[in-house]
Amino acid sequence: MSRSPRVAVVGAGPAGIYAADLLAKSDADVSIDLFERLPAPYGLIRYGVAPDHPRIKGIVTALQRVLERPDIRLFGNVEYGVDLKLDDLREMYDAVIFSTGAEKDRDLDIPGIDQRGSFGAADFVSWYDGHPDVPRTWPLTASSVAVLGVGNVAVDVARILAKTADELLTTDIPDNVHQGLASSPVTDVHVFGRRGPAQAKFTPLELRELDHSPNVEVVVHPEGIEFCAASMALIRSNKQVEMVVKTLQEWAVRDTRDRPRRLHLHFLQAPVEVLGDGEVTGLRTETMELTGDGGVRGTGEFTDWPVQAVYRAVGYLGTHLADLPFDHASGTVPHQAGRVLDLDEQAIPGVYVTGWIKRGPVGLIGHTKGDALETVTSLLADAPLLATASTPDPDAVVRFLEQRKVEYTTFDGWRRLDRHEVALGADAGRDRVKVVDRHTMVAVSRG
Missing domain, CATH: 3.50.50.60 (FAD/NAD(P)-binding domain)
Structure with a gap:
């Protein structure tokens, strides 16, 4: 591949952000776009950790530093399988990592x-x-x-x-x-x-x-x-x-x-x-x-x-992702060292998994780092052989989402929402009051 590889990461919780961080710090000079179904990032940290766990939520500080990198972009309020599908991503990216976690009981x-x-x-x-x-x-x-x-x-x-x-x-x-x-x-x-x-x-x-x-x-x-x-x-x-x-x-x-x-x-x-x-x-x-x-x-x-x-x-239990094989018993995507496997147990080129959708809902948040390292190592080893995206222009995804009229949010938008929640907390004598309504989250994020 003569140019820098472009990678899409579906899911902006700890697993996806750790994978993006490892890719960004590699020697591959890679550019990464994170796609998140919710208007705000951080997944399990924001929506799976009890509110009286401030020490665990301190992980957000480290995750935020990753999202501040100029070679990583966030597209929130974008749902895989609804707003875009695997074929769309493969037209714009050389590789796709799924890190959608496990949300069902x-x-x-x-x-x-x-x-x-x-x-x-x-x-x-x-x-x-x-x-x-x-x-x-x-x-x-x-x-x-x-x-x-x-x-x-x-x-x-x-x-x-x-x-x-x-x-x-x-x-x-x-x-x-x-x-x-x-x-x-x-x-x-x-x-x-x-x-x-x-x-x-x-x-x-x-x-x-x-x-x-x-x-x-x-x-x-x-x-x-x-x-x-x-x-x-x-x-x-x-x-x-x-x-x-x-x-x-x-x-x-x-x-x-x-x-x-x-x-x-x-x-x-x-x-x-x-x-x-x-x-x-x-x-x-x-x-x-x-x-x-x-x-x-x-x-x-x-x-x-x-x-x-x-x-x-x-x-x-993980949820079946459109266009990907799925093991319904374990709630995971079949893989080998993070490489997604088809029904014949052959690796699907350029498609990877990390986090709970890969290994199941076991281990603590910190264990996700090692899991991401295995997947990113596989992706980087495969990079010279990956088929190149037909429209690798970084602006292609922006045009795609705008043509679909997707009200996507960005990292700058998350910062606006973050400040808004802190201001709500100040009015109530608290550190923060979380905004719950999706419409409000999107409206505040988009300014």
């Missing part, structure tokens, strides 16, 4: 899971993070709630449900979310894990944050604090697991404090049925026992918990 196949009052955690996260494409209200009518799963998303959901709304006024929580949480009658949130405490997937930081609220008593039910040989080996070999287990053991034996709300942690309790006749009235769990190898088996002992809402936090 994984299903949980137990009786009663589809009743009113049963929700997916991803939907709830989108609501409390002010995602522009979800309803503005949420049915917070339950006094007792069950959360299924013991990963970071599960404890985020449980913490947001258990906290009082005013505790979140130090964050960028949208006004409609604050109003909704303020009306919640919740007193008890129960988190259920089917395996033991050594197998819990949340981090020590996420766990300890549960105990920071002066209004919430964290109750660890001691009957689930059990360990087998495999559990003990895991504790000895993994410092994070050791820290999690130590914290849970301390909480299980401490004196109870008198607080208006309680967050219960139950281990070795597997959900087997959501009770109710069209509307949730309870959850049935089966007590499990450790098998010695890190697994569990049922004991035949069941407990009915009187809850009025159930949130399943059993994993995210």
